[in-house]
Amino acid sequence: MNRNLSLFLTFLKIGAFTFGGGYAMIPLISHELVEKKKWITEEEMINMIAIAESTPGVIAVNSATFVGYKIGKFWGSLLATLGVVLPSLAVIIVVALFFEDFLAIPIVANAFRGIRAGVIVLIISACVKLYKFSPKTVIGYSLMAIGLFVSLFVEFRYLSFLLILFGLVVGIGSQMIIRKVRGDKQ
C-alpha cells in the first residue's frame, strides 16, 4: 500500500482511540509506528514528542505533524494531521447533532468512566517511556522532581511554559558548568 495512504489510515486509527489527548497517544504511536511498521525508532519518537510538547499548539496535533513529516515530508505531515483530527471532528459533529445531552446516557457515561481509568495506565506507560530516554543524572532526577512537585502544588496560567523553559535552561546551563569545571581542573 502507498506509504502516505497507510500513514493517513494509521493516524485515523490513532485519532479515533486517543482519549485524553497528547500523552495518552504516545503508546498508540509507539505500537503502530515503532513496533509494527518500524518507520521511526522509539528514541526518535520520544525526541519528537519532547519537541512537540515545547512548541505552541495542541500536543497531539504537533506530534502527528512531526511524525508525519519524518515519514513522508510535507504530504506525510498533512495526512497524519488530517488523520488524527478527522475522527474527533466527525464524532463531535454527530454528538452535537443527535445527542442533546450525550453524557446523560448512563451506559455511555459508564463506558467513559472505565475508559478514563484505563487511559491512566496508558499515560503511565508514556511517562515510563520518556523516563527511559531521559538522563539518569542528579540534574535529571532533580528536574523530574521539580516538574512533579511544582505542577502538583502551584497553579499558574503559564506554568507549563515556564517549567519547560526552566528544563531547557537548566539542561544547557548545567552541562556548560560541568564542562567549565572539568576544563579548569585540567
Place this chain on the structure above:
Amino acid sequence: MIYFELFYVFFSIGLFTIGGGYAMIPMIEDQVVSRGWLSMEELMNFFAIAESTPGPFAVNTATLVGFDQGGILGAIVATASVILPSFIIILIIARFITNFLKYEKVQWALNGIKSIIVGMIAAVIVNLIFQNVFGGAFEMQSFDFVALGIMAVILGLRLFFKKLNPIFLIILSGILGILFYHFWPM
C-alpha cells in the same frame, strides 16, 4: 462574520498556548465567555464532552464551540484554525531539526526538557488517580474500587503481553466500565 471571528479566536488559542489542551482552558474561557458565545456553565459542559470523546481535548472543544456558533461549517473552521498554528510551526521545525539535533547544546536542551516533562506527566498521573480512583477526596466512600480494578487489569495486560494493541486495552476498559458500573455495580 462569525467564521472570521471563529478563525481569529481559535487560531490565537492554537498559537499562544504551550503545554497542550489543558493549558488552553483559561484562554478558551477568556475568549469564548467574554464574547458572549457561551455562559461559563455551558462551556464547562463542552469541556466535559470534549474530555470524554476521542481526539485531542483542544480540538474537540474547538469543534464543539464552532458547531454551536456556526453549524457544521463553523465546526470545520474552528477545528482547522486551532490546528493551523501547530501545523505551520512544526513543519518549520521539522524541516530544520535534523540539522539541529547534531549540536551538543540542542541535545542538552532536549535532555533538560525530557526530564522536566517526565515530572509534569507524573503530576498529571497523580491528579488523574486522585480524581478517578479517589473520587477527588481522601474518604472511604468516594474511593472507586472498580476504577482501581480496571487500572490493575490493564496494567497487568500491558506488562505481560507487551505486544497487545493499546486500542484493544481502551475498548476493554470501556467494556469493563459498562459491566461493573452499569450492569453489576458493587
